[in-house]
Amino acid sequence: MSKEICFIADSSGGLPREILERHQIKEVPFYFKFQNTDYYCENVDYTGSEFYRHMEKNPEDVPQTAAPNVNDWLGALEERYVRGAKNFIVTTISSRLSSSFQTASLAKDVFAEQHDDVQVEVIDSNTCACGQASLEIAIAQMIESGKAFREIVDRVNQAVGSVTTLFVVNNLKYMEAGGRIGGATAFLGKLAQIKPVCEFIDGAVRPVKAVIGRKNSLKTMMDLAISRVSDWSRLIVTVQNAEFSEDADYAVDYLRKAASYSGKIYRSDLGVVVGAHSGPGAAGIGLVEASPLLR
Structure with a gap:
């Protein structure tokens, strides 16, 4: 991943783990819970396999989900900022499916007020899951190829639909x-x-x-x-x-x-x-x- 551009994505795209590691993408997890549990963080407290095995064994225990909150996004931005990142591309699930885009946008505003030397673009993928993952892989490849921050943002916004x-x-x-x-x-x-x-x-x-x-x-x-x-x-x-x-x-x-x-x-x-x-x-x-x- 380019040192000039930091890529942060919510977990709804389900990016392959090897893509996250290769491109040093920071994943901000969704939360979920079952009937008699506290909230877990996706891919942190529970793997996808564990999640679906629970659903199969407990078919009446329909899970609930919650989007990353503003502090989750701020934490991810700050973590990469202290490591030297100044330009941030953030992608989220469709804003019609979740509040993740809204909380990421609020975090962007707070973060930009605290740091006047950063650029942050939050992109609503307008989709989720495998479509979101494919779009995010394209973004990672553009960053790796050395394309400029603003050029990547413009191209992705045109391609979302x-x-x-x-x-x-x-x-x-x-x-x-x-x-x-x-x-x-x-x-x-x-x-x-x-x-x-x-x-x-x-x-x-x-x-x-x-x-x-x-x-x-x-x-x-x-x-x-x-x-x-x-x-x-x-x-x-x-x-x-x-x-x-x-x-x-x-x-x-x-x-x-x-x-x-x-x-x-x-x-x-x-x-x-x-x-x-x-x-x-x-x-x-x-x-x-x-x-x-x-x-």
Whole structure:
């Protein structure tokens, strides 16, 4: 990571751990709790695997999540400032899904008042999970390539609206509990074994297609993803899953064969802030066409 630019991201993107380490990205965690527990920090007190195993063993214990607070963001900014950082790029989950963008923005204002030698840009990713991760990987690559701070910010703000984030769920109860679908829809979906393919559009969840059967839903998700790509040469792809790695394997293999895609495919656990509403067995794919970003 460039010493000139510090990159800070909330944990909702579920960035692969190796990307965080390689690019020295500071991750600010979301909080979550179960019915009879205190709040935990994502990826600090609990791993994604532990989180989903708990959900599988305790299906009625639907978790609650909370965004990073202003002090969390200030702590991350101060930590990197004392190490020499002066230019900060901060990314968050869609502001329509969480207050993370708002708390990061408040922290930015406080931090800028305390330090007159810094630049801080908070970017609303307008998405989350695998789409957010792909966008953040593109940012990390731009920083690594030596692009200027303002150029990176301008390019990312232009690219935010073109990120593709598609996902499928294995059980509708968590989307019902989170208010994403109504009770009647959930009941009928369970009877018919409907596995909806959903997308984040303009920062909010939208069902794209109702599909019967798990493999059909995964295939439909991948076909939709493939149909969105116009330039395969500089594509950033992230596949995420919630404890069902065989489904992620299927998605990766399908993309390789159906699109003859031989490029890098990043993989990671689906983060808890999305997983709390999608449940174990959720899987998704995020796409960013990086040519306009990295040229």
